[in-house]
Amino acid sequence: MLGAWNLVLQEAEPRRADWMRPSQNGPTNKWTTLPSKIALKTANDTQLLEPPRFQPVLVEPRTEPCIGESFRVSSALPKAGPMNSKPILFRPWALGLMMTLLQIIVAVGLIAPEGPLSYRYDTLIQHDSYWFANIVDRGYETTVPPISHKMMEVSNVAFFPAYPAIAAVLHYGLRLSIYDALLVTAQAAAWGFWSYFFLFCERWNISPLLQFFGALSILAHPTAFFLVAGYSESLFMMGLFGFMFWSTAEGKGAKALAVLHGSLMSATRIVGIPCAAYPVVQTVFRDGWRGLVEVRCWWRRYATPAGLMVGATLGAGLFFFYCLLRWGRWDMYMLTQQSGWAIIPDYLAVFKPSSYHWLVPALNNPTEASQMTMTLGGILLLAVILCELLPVVRRRFPGTTRVGFYFCAAVIYYISVSGVASVEMESMLRYEFCVHALIVLAILHFLHQLPAPRLWVRASGMAAIALLSAAGLSVQGWYVWNFTRGNWVA
Structure with missing residues (x-):
């Protein structure tokens, strides 16, 4: 066997050409230089002394693969899928969570009155929160017409239903106390609001520095603490920002999420009803007057935005329909506001x-x-x-x-x-x-x-925002101190 392999290797070894053999008259171990068949290069000119000769190549017949055509194997490496290059702490949902926790820690841990942690946490339930708690506990109750003064035990149809309804699900489903259910609902919605804020910044490629000062400008508003208190502000703002974000995104799933957020928005505050026109307004200004003049193209251009607008008003529409069925007045909310709150x-x-x-x-x-x-x-x-x-x-x-x-x-x-x-x-x-x-x-x-302004312009702007934010945070701290002790703020 080894002899056969040796024979094959010897036969396969190429023979030396004549010009590779030792010279008979020259010194040993030296080779004779014969006229070259390869191109000779002198200075900048290339001269081909003799046309190159190539051995003919035998084309073997194509072999059929053992594996059928329906099963293909490639040696190429798989393409890497798109990855989020941001660290996990700098993603929108993580930044939103940190902003929400920061607000809770400052309000409960630093400013709330002394006492056990559960007591300090419950001090975020004040004023309107008691009305929401009454709705969670008893549902909607009222006389027709509503009484002429504030009395939640008699007439409490003065607030839209989304916030107390979600809190009721947590209260009866997870056995949370009513106060805890209200606070968890508001603070989860605050997380959603901050997340959508940073999602917009990510969509627009806003620089981290601008994001920081933008978030600081919102956080320093004197009433920003209502995002984590037992009020409906955070739920409304999460619904509004989510509706605006998804209504301008692509895909059917995005449109469904837009309708969901829009319905939540209009079921939380009455002002959410006109805000439902956001996609129509965006489309009209994007297409300009030409889009309005071309009547034949209205369906193609405005059908989807109009559908989103109608879907976003379903929350308020269902509430008005409920009032009509139960009390015969679809405007019971407005009547209660007029009678009890003047x-x-x-x-x-x-x-x-x-x-x-x-x-x-x-x-x-x-x-x-x-x-x-x-x-x-x-x-x-x-x-x-x-x-x-x-x-x-x-x-x-x-x-x-x-x-x-x-x-x-x-x-x-x-x-x-x-x-x-x-x-x-x-x-x-x-x-x-x-x-x-x-x-x-x-x-x-x-x-x-x-365009990027000069350094002194940026420094001046950042200094101004820092000073205004410091003043706003100081006022907010004073309001939180009063709010957690039962005083009226806003």
Whole structure:
């Protein structure tokens, strides 16, 4: 066997050409240089001395594979799937969780009155929270017409149902106490709101520095602590931001999530009903006048946004239908607000100069703070919209993405002012918080489009935001101190 292999190897060894053999007259171990058949290169010229000769190649017949054509095996490495390169702590859901925990820790661990941890935690249940707890415990009850003063044991149809309904599921399903169910619902919704804030930043590729200062601007609002208190603010804002996020995403699943968030939004606050027009407004401004003029294309362009708008109003629609079936009045919520809270809407209040107050509010007077907040919020909203309407801004930095945010902010501001104008703008400090968050997110998108400013401009802007945020956090700390001790804030 070994001999056969040796023979084969010897036969397979190529024979040396004549020019490779030792010279007879020359020294030993030297080879004779014969005329080359390869190209000779001298200086920059290449000269082919003799045409190269190649051995003919025998083409063997193609062999059939042993494996059928239906089963293919490739030696190529599989393509790596897309991976999120961000560390887990810097992903939107993780950042949202950290912001929510930070708010809870500061409110409960640092500012709440002394006592056991469970007692300190329950101090986030105050004022309107007791009405929500009453609805969770007894359901909706009222006389027809509602009584003329606040008495939750008689008439409690003064709040929309989404927040107490979810808390009731946790209370009866997981056996949580009513207060804990309300707080867990609000704080989980706060996590959702912060997550959607950072998801928008991720979609727009907002820089981490801008994200930090944007989140700080929202966190420093004097009433930002209501996100983790027993109130419906966080659930409404999660529904609103989720509706805006998914209605502008692609895919059928995204549209279903948009309808779900929109229904939750409109079932939480009455102001969610006009906010449901967000996708229609976005589409109209994106297509411009040409889209409105071409009537034949309306179905293709506006069917999906209109469907999202209708779906987003289902939450409020079901609540009104429930009131109609049970008490024969679909507007029982409005009647209760008018009878018990003396809220008589004034839809011209935003246009009346007497509605605006120019004063420095006292820290122990939340009504004055609400009045001043209404004035400052209106000025800020008007200034931002006028800036967007400037020709140079519209030409260089198109705001079709931001127009929906301004629309929702303007609607919330208008309806809130119209509702509380009859009670001296009471609670406007809390209602304006959602407007503030929408404007901050729109400004972040605008700043992202701007070219990088000079270093001193950036430093000045960051210093201004830091100072304003420090002032806002100080006021918020004072409000949390009062709120957790049962005092009225907003």
